[in-house]
Amino acid sequence: MKQEEVNLCQIQEWYPKFKSVSIKTLIHELPESFVEYLLDDHGPFLLPASVVNEDALPNRICNPEEEEDYQVSEGSGDEAEQPPSPPSFPELELKIKESIESLGGAVFPKLNWSAPKDSAWISTTGTLRCTSFSEIALLLRSSDSLIHDLCHAYDSCSDKSLSRPPNFYLALRKWYPSLRPEMEFRCFVRDRLLVGISQREVTGFYPALLEKKSALEVVIREFFKDKVSQTFQLENYTFDVYVTMDDRVKLVDFNPWGAFTLPLLFMWEELEQNCAEEGHGVEFRIVESQSAVRPGLKTAVPYDYLATGPGSGWDQFLRNADQELERQTRSPEAGG
Known part of the structure; x- marks a missing residue:
């Protein structure tokens, strides 16, 4: 994989060309001071001071056990250690406030490549839904997976010459409360x-997908042919789509082929083999029973940092799951 392939999958690179078929998004270049704030892991967890005073979040996420470290002793005067002041990014906050309002009052954030999915638990809703700058800062600052974007985006590149991109961007995407997770799919493109x-949400079984599988494949293939194949520059890549209730396809994201991109219900070796077999066609995989549900793979490190090769723990777990599914399918109770 080359650096160019990784760069072209950044949202600020591909979104302008595909905005008519994607989720409405507004993109802001981040000042370096905010990037440094996201990377700072020293001292207390401080949220930026709000200049609009509309946020209900506290300025600090406190740890009572550490509180005494920042207490000022009576009578100690200037010699006492003062608690650090929260950072402030007034220009960025005001721009983000305007964007949130123009996108209907709620957004979900992502950086150049990744969204802070691993920190959704810390929000009041348990989702990536944000209505203020402080909520966005909280999700970004709490996410371990965004370290990939900030520090390790090029680690898998054969021509690596950068440790990070020259600029970082914050993409604010319109929040749709009615989106159904089972209708998002990852598509794999090799040699164009x-x-x-693959079903994107592999941690759940959705019976309705069994009935719609053939129709879904048709609309996704047509979308690729008409909207993606002749426009996106790379030969090898993946892209994620969402299919609406009236069978319209919306582009969600692009990712490089291999490396830190999850293959979901495939293995990369399978996909490579499919490409080598002439006339193989498109293979569409969904979770077809409750016993075929996969474990959550929303890890806090890039996929290529995981031990997934032959003999690894993940490899053995997935093989055991496949064997158990085959056993149950062939059992008398299953009518096999």
Whole structure:
């Protein structure tokens, strides 16, 4: 994989060309001071001071056990250690406030490549829904997975010459409360041919997908042919789509082929083999029973940092799951 492939999958690179078929998004270049704030892991967890005074979040996420470290002793005067002041990014906050309002009052954030999915638990809703600058800062500052974007985006590149991109961007995407997780799919493109489609949310079984599978494959393949294949520059990549209730396809994201991109219901070796087999066509995989549900793979490190090769823990776990599914399918109770 080359650096160019990684760069072209940044949202600020691809979104302008695909905005008509994607989720409405507004993108802001981040000042370096805010990037440094996201990377700072020293001292107390401080949220930026709000200049609009509309946020209900406290300025600090406190740890009572550490509180005494920042107490000022009576009579100690200037010699006492003063608690650090929260950082402030007034220009960025005002721009983000305007964007949130123009996008209907709620957004979900992501950086150049990744969204802070691993920190959704810390929000009041347990989701990535944000209505203020402080909520966005809280999600970004709490996320371990965003360290990939900030520090390790090029680690898998054969021509690596950078440790990070020259600029970081914050993409604010319109929040749709009615989105159904089972209708998002990852598509795999090799040599400009669509070779695989996988259910994106592999941690759940959705019976309705069994009935709609054929129709979904048709609309996704048509979308790739009409909207993506002749426009996106790379030969090898993946892209995520969402299919609406009236069968319209919306582009969600692009990711490089391999490296830190999760293959979901495939293995990368399978996809490579599919490409090598002439006339193989598109393979569409969904979770077809409750016993085929996969474990959550929203890890806090890039996929290529995980031990997933032959003999690894993940490899053995997934093989055991596949064997158990095959056993249950062939059992008398299953009618096999």
